[in-house]
Amino acid sequence: MQRRAAAIYVVFFVLVAAVAFSLTTVAQEPSVSVDGQNYSQGDTISAAGTEWTVNVNDGEGNLSTVNESARFTASIANNSSLLFVNGEYRPAPNGSGGGAGTGTGSPSPSTTGTPGTIGTSVSTGEGANNDSATRFRVVIANATPSNGSAGNASGNATNVTSFTLRQQFETSARLREDPSVADVPLTGENGTQYVRYRNGSTQPLDEYLPEPEVRNVSVGDSFPYKNNSTTVESVNTSGATLAWEGRLTRSQDFEEGSNVTLGGTTYVAQFPTNSTVTLSQNVSGYQAEQAAVTQFNNRILGLWGVVIISLFAAILIVALAYMPVRG
Template sequence: MQRRAAAVYIVFFVVVAIAAYSLTTVAEEPSVSVEGQNYTQGDTLDVEGQAWMVNVSDGSGQLSRVNESVRFTASFANNSTLLFQNGTYRSVPNGSGGGGAAGTTGPATTSAATTTGGSATTPGANATTAPSGGDTNDSAGTRFRVVIANATEGNASAGNASAGNASANASSGNASGGNASAGNASGGNAAAVNVSSFTLRESFDVTQRLQADSDVADTLLSTVNGTQYVRYRNGTTQQLDEYLPTPETRNVSVGDSFPYQNNSTSVAGVNTSGVSLAWEGTRNESVELAAGENVTVGNTTYVAQYGADNSTVTLSRDVAGYQAELADQAEFHDRILGLWGIAVISILAAILIAGLAYLPVRG
């Protein structure tokens, strides 16, 4: 009787296993279809008045275009140095405001330039870095230091920071006579300075000049009471400030042209912390097309799907419908895995019952 009951259970589990396996073989996987426009290599996709070229190869691709109206910006910090190559400016008496660029050719290299609005690989948007101290000269240009009035070292210098009748006179780079509490120049700092121009002051490579001067004994500077001296081979000395030539100064205002990386660049703004430049340029833009993934072009979102030959790509705007079909397909796979689990467990159960039923009985 025990073996007869075991046989019934064995048959039951075998039937269940066969039924589950049969369902896995006859079930049809739901397809994922994308209704949209088909594109091949070299076709053009027009989106919001912009033409994108389609590049397709071996099941991968991208959209590309040349943006010809990109606004790039760069900034120079106060007290940073610039290397001008063949740049000329109108001279401004006493370094006053109002001067502008007479003409510029060639790039300017800066140690404190930061470029935004474009990638670092964009032609014409890169800055060549150099030591910020201004101690490196180039035969093709002259180094200048950016000096913004009333902003050097955060002190109200080279003038008065006043508001109404309250003023703070600059003495030795600091606001003398305490703080101007009613003049918006507290703590000796120019708190609200309206700056519209900056000065470029020539910066010298002292070490290189001394090495090139045969009359100088060595390149070391003797310092006496904080004053640097140059020692000549004949034993005489001279203050370093007197040894160096008078530095050239150039004044630049907002809106003036500026020689920067061969671009048609202008000064966009000046504040107490630095100078900002702006120019128009071109930039290559591209968007990758990954199979089954969303891609946004302009304000339009597409889903990409490649053809069987991997030489065409279909772009569809029905992103929600595509995601729903993917969900149905994932659910189908889950059900198939469940049926396989039922078949395997049923076979194992039948084997186990058969083994237990035919164990030898003692006595």
């Protein structure tokens, strides 16, 4: 009687598993298909006066556009340091008075991105160990506005139109290279630094060092900065602004289901094939169809759970029915 009841339960669970499995085989997954324009590798899209190039490869891609005359700016702070090497200025290494030449790409009229190869190939501090590099300190006089006030809230003064580049010397290196003096300068009671000669005599450090080179730069002057044809755009008491034109490349990556914005319009990307992308404005429709696919897959997983649990229950009942009984 015990084994007969077990056989009935086994048949029941096997039947449940079979029905669940048959449902998984006949169920059809809903498709995701929205109306839109199809694009292949190398196609172009024009949006709000900007032409984008489509790049598609293996089910993903990007849109790219190039502005050959984008506008960029950089700032150099008062009292910061610059290196002059190979006929151009570069920011000095970190820790040497820094703050010089922080680039801020600002293409016209209103685009975003990062500068291209023009003007950005030189890294900060390059040339610091070059014997031909000359270090200059940016000096901007605290000019007084013509109306006698102390300047506006931002620190700008109306009559500041230029700044000075004053040569700086690597004092420690210069002393080490001179065998007639000690490697380290002395500091007097009044704070004045002295050079001590090997014969015991001393000389003020300012008198020992050569006369520093001084260069004056005004608004509108050409300023060779980091391999750019740069112009000094403005000067105030806190620093100077440099401006130049260069190449700006922008790109937007996309994959299946990701959004792309062109000219203020949002599109959703779908890949009918690995080498073709469809851009559709029906973003909400795509999301609804994608949600239906997700729900379908969840139900299929539930049916597979029923198959596995039912078969496991049938095997367990058979095992229990044939266990030996004591007595």
